[in-house]
Each structure stands twice: as C-alpha cells, then as structure tokens.
Amino acid sequence: MACCITELEAGGAERMFVELVCRLDRDQWQPTVISLGAESEPFVDRLRREGIEVRCLAVTRRWDVSAVARLAGELKQLAPDVLQTWLYHANVAGCLAARWVGIEPIVTGVRVADQRGRWRRWVERICTSRASRHVCVSRDVAEFSRSHGSLDAEKLEVIPNGVDVDRFTGVEPMDLGDRGIATGIPVVAWIGRLEPQKDPLAAIEAFGAVGRSDPNCRLVMAGEGSLRGRIEARIEHLGLGERVVLLGRVSEIPSLFARSCGLLLTSRWEGMPNVVLEAMAAGRPVVTRPVHGIGDLVEDGHTGMVVVDDQPAILGEALLALLADRDAAEAMGRRGRRKVIEKFSLETMVSRYEAVWQREISLSVEREGDAGKG
Structure with a gap:
C-alpha cells in the first residue's frame, strides 16, 4: 500500500499518521510513505527506523502542478493495492495523481474542519470526487464536510484518533x-x-x-x-x-x-x-x-x-x-x-483503518470483475 502525506513535520496530525503506519500488521500491509515535504522533516527518520520506506518529493510550493506528475510517477512504480492520503494538499494531489495512473481504491484522511475559504473546499470536492472513502477524524469534521458540501456524504466515515x-x-x-x-x-x-x-x-x-x-x-x-x-x-x-x-x-x-x-x-x-x-x-x-x-x-x-x-x-x-x-x-x-x-486506544484506531482498506480493496476487485464481464 501507499500512504501519502502533505509533510512529516512534528505536528499532531503528522504524529497520528506515523503512529498509524508504524503499527500496521506487517504480515498484511507493506506500506510505502510518500511525503510532499522535505527529507529533513522530523518524522522521516522515525519511519525509516521502523523499516518503512519513505520517499520525499520536497515540494516547495503548495500548488506546484508538477508535484502531481511526480507523485503519479511514484504511484505508477509502486502500483499499490490501496492509497491512503492524509491532510489537505496530499488529499488533493494524491487523488489527482492516482486517477492519472489508474490507482484505486483511494481513501482520504480529513483531519480538520477547514475554515479557510470556500474555494479550498471547492477544490477539495472536485479533486477528491473519485476517492472511495473519506475518513474524518471526528463526528464534527464529518458533519462540517457534509453540511458545507465539500465531500460526498455517502463516502464519509469517522475514525477518531487514538493515544498511547x-x-x-x-x-x-x-x-x-x-x-x-x-x-x-x-x-x-x-x-x-x-x-x-x-x-x-x-x-x-x-x-x-x-x-x-x-x-x-x-x-x-x-x-x-x-x-x-x-x-x-x-x-x-x-x-x-x-x-x-x-x-x-x-x-x-x-x-x-x-x-x-x-x-x-x-x-x-x-x-x-x-x-x-x-x-x-x-x-x-x-x-x-x-x-x-x-x-x-x-x-x-x-x-x-x-x-x-x-x-x-x-x-x-x-x-x-x-x-x-x-x-x-x-x-x-x-x-x-x-x-x-x-x-481512544491506538490499537482500535489502527484496526478500523485496516478494516476500511480491506473493504475498499474487496469492493474495487468486485467492480473490476463486473466491468470485465460487461
């Protein structure tokens, strides 16, 4: 599987991403992390010490269109069974890149009720429309996403954070x-x-x-x-x-x-x-x-x-x-x-994400089978 995140700075959302990836069942999941950020960011070394491959694209501008092409190249090479994105820019770029090279299913990670303008939510809605599932960190975030029309309500799912x-x-x-x-x-x-x-x-x-x-x-x-x-x-x-x-x-x-x-x-x-x-x-x-x-x-x-x-x-x-x-x-x-x-245990959080990925992979395989019959 591939996990794409906006950056690996020492923030709360980034820490939760790292906890999730590091605690996956390695007999079932072999994650590769793709960060839009730089090699020097604090959590890069933590992931690598855990034996997880990390690829850093070092994107310097938030709306660098070339980053989507580079990300698409990484995804094409990896050909993951599922893509999990995390944070706004990774959600947008990840969904565009995955669609470009035919990667599915895509699960986005919606971490905040973003108050920074309608245009951001419009971009998010358009660019992530092909995602299979949007995992929201709280009921409030899911309700905000639904009521403000930024995400498809039928694809919303709530998985709260956990803590060690x-x-x-x-x-x-x-x-x-x-x-x-x-x-x-x-x-x-x-x-x-x-x-x-x-x-x-x-x-x-x-x-x-x-x-x-x-x-x-x-x-x-x-x-x-x-x-x-x-x-x-x-x-x-x-x-x-x-x-x-x-x-x-x-x-x-x-x-x-x-x-x-x-x-x-x-x-x-x-x-x-x-x-x-x-x-x-x-x-x-x-x-x-x-x-x-x-x-x-x-x-x-x-x-x-x-x-x-x-x-x-x-x-x-x-x-x-x-x-x-x-x-x-x-x-x-x-x-x-x-x-x-x-x-709010970390173990519960991780198992719920794993269940979402497994379910979406199964549904994707079913859709491919139905398309082949058609």
Missing part, C-alpha cells in the same frame, strides 16, 4: 528550574504551533487575568511558529515576562504534562486535537474553546471546562477556577484518563 496511554504513565516531571520555575509552582501548559489557527495570543490574554489573581502560577508554551515575535511583544506589553515561558519545540510532551496541572487550548478550529487526548492520557484536565472534535472528548465540568464565550478573559476565569480547586481538577483528570483508555 503507556507513553504518559509513570513519567518524571520536566525540570523547569533553569527557566525560573521552582518545584511546587503551579504550571498550565499550552502546546501547539504558534500560528493563527491555534490562536496563541488568546492564551497570553487569558493568562493576563490569571497572573493578576494568582501571581505564583506560570504559563508554559511549547511550540514554534510565525507568531512568536508578536507573542513575545505581547508578553512584554502585559508585564508577564516572569510568568509566561516560551519553551520552543518540545519533544518530551509527557514530561511537560507530568509537570503541569492542566492544558489550555485556544484553537480557532481543529478536527480532533491530539494534544487534548494526550492531556487526558496524562490525567490532566483541559480548559478549551468548543472547537470541532472537543464534543467527543471533553465533557464540561466532568473531564475539563469548555468555555463557550470567545473572550480570552473568560478563558482566564476558567483557568482560575481550575487552579483554585485542585481536588476537583485532579478528579477531572482521572476521569479523562479513564475515558481515553476505554474509547
């Missing part, structure tokens, strides 16, 4: 002493790309209110992106220099959660945020906006706090409530951990 709970069990807390945070000082974690979708500036505004009421608390932000300069300026303007710490890109997320008392999620749009699953696996409550996918994960007042009001100050009030009642916060965290153990 063992990775978040028995972990030593991250030592933040070199960042001026002594043991015992409460820490709220914010984890994600410093990009508009994740709205990290809202986290700074929300924490401004927290800092005034609880000056001992710290906000620790893990991630990099184009908004870092604006974030640093806002931190300085609000006088939060000693209370907000920018860690940059962090690989040891479990140890950061072990050191924190909760997660703050400020995203404007999502599909099913992996970082929320990870926080729950670590037994940490979540304060979040009601973005897509949250309804499947966070029960307000039970496993976290869902703040419907869009104002950062209201997010800050929710954080203060969480910090004020540690017993209640820890109980939320325990309930969240139980939920992911029961409903």
Whole structure:
C-alpha cells in the first residue's frame, strides 16, 4: 500500500499518521510513505527506523502542478493495492495523481474542519470526487464536510484518533528550574504551533487575568511558529515576562504534562486535537474553546471546562477556577484518563483503518470483475 502525506513535520496530525503506519500488521500491509515535504522533516527518520520506506518529493510550493506528475510517477512504480492520503494538499494531489495512473481504491484522511475559504473546499470536492472513502477524524469534521458540501456524504466515515496511554504513565516531571520555575509552582501548559489557527495570543490574554489573581502560577508554551515575535511583544506589553515561558519545540510532551496541572487550548478550529487526548492520557484536565472534535472528548465540568464565550478573559476565569480547586481538577483528570483508555486506544484506531482498506480493496476487485464481464 501507499500512504501519502502533505509533510512529516512534528505536528499532531503528522504524529497520528506515523503512529498509524508504524503499527500496521506487517504480515498484511507493506506500506510505502510518500511525503510532499522535505527529507529533513522530523518524522522521516522515525519511519525509516521502523523499516518503512519513505520517499520525499520536497515540494516547495503548495500548488506546484508538477508535484502531481511526480507523485503519479511514484504511484505508477509502486502500483499499490490501496492509497491512503492524509491532510489537505496530499488529499488533493494524491487523488489527482492516482486517477492519472489508474490507482484505486483511494481513501482520504480529513483531519480538520477547514475554515479557510470556500474555494479550498471547492477544490477539495472536485479533486477528491473519485476517492472511495473519506475518513474524518471526528463526528464534527464529518458533519462540517457534509453540511458545507465539500465531500460526498455517502463516502464519509469517522475514525477518531487514538493515544498511547503507556507513553504518559509513570513519567518524571520536566525540570523547569533553569527557566525560573521552582518545584511546587503551579504550571498550565499550552502546546501547539504558534500560528493563527491555534490562536496563541488568546492564551497570553487569558493568562493576563490569571497572573493578576494568582501571581505564583506560570504559563508554559511549547511550540514554534510565525507568531512568536508578536507573542513575545505581547508578553512584554502585559508585564508577564516572569510568568509566561516560551519553551520552543518540545519533544518530551509527557514530561511537560507530568509537570503541569492542566492544558489550555485556544484553537480557532481543529478536527480532533491530539494534544487534548494526550492531556487526558496524562490525567490532566483541559480548559478549551468548543472547537470541532472537543464534543467527543471533553465533557464540561466532568473531564475539563469548555468555555463557550470567545473572550480570552473568560478563558482566564476558567483557568482560575481550575487552579483554585485542585481536588476537583485532579478528579477531572482521572476521569479523562479513564475515558481515553476505554474509547481512544491506538490499537482500535489502527484496526478500523485496516478494516476500511480491506473493504475498499474487496469492493474495487468486485467492480473490476463486473466491468470485465460487461
């Protein structure tokens, strides 16, 4: 089989792709990964260490038409029994390339309820129309895709993300002493790309209110992106220099959660945020906006706090409530951990994808047989 992804950077959707491919039953599936991104991207080496072939096309422009031709060449050479695409640009390019060289079935991976314009959804609908199945990461994403008319409703299927709970069990807390945070000082974690979708500036505004009421608390932000300069300026303007710490890109997320008392999620749009699953696996409550996918994960007042009001100050009030009642916060965290153990295992996610591929391959063989009879 072939698996095509937009890039192999260290993001949540990319990590889930890598977990899926690495956990496949190798007696049944021999995956080759094709990335539209560069050889230098972080997850390339992880896949190769697992014995998986990775081909990187190093596409430098998102709408490079020649990339479709190059991808088609790779697919023609591989002649896979099934193509799984992952993320928007890979879905579009992969479907076009596969159609060009007659590869089917095609299963797309729809990871987010994309808010970035009708033209993107129009392109997606036209280019992926020959896909056999569109696997959506949450019920919210499936409903968004159906209601906005971007994808054929009859082809939609929901397979939620999974999480490796063992990775978040028995972990030593991250030592933040070199960042001026002594043991015992409460820490709220914010984890994600410093990009508009994740709205990290809202986290700074929300924490401004927290800092005034609880000056001992710290906000620790893990991630990099184009908004870092604006974030640093806002931190300085609000006088939060000693209370907000920018860690940059962090690989040891479990140890950061072990050191924190909760997660703050400020995203404007999502599909099913992996970082929320990870926080729950670590037994940490979540304060979040009601973005897509949250309804499947966070029960307000039970496993976290869902703040419907869009104002950062209201997010800050929710954080203060969480910090004020540690017993209640820890109980939320325990309930969240139980939920992911029961409903969101990686093994279940992988087996469901394998079942989809096997079903679509069988249907494709049947169609070919019927065509031959005709």
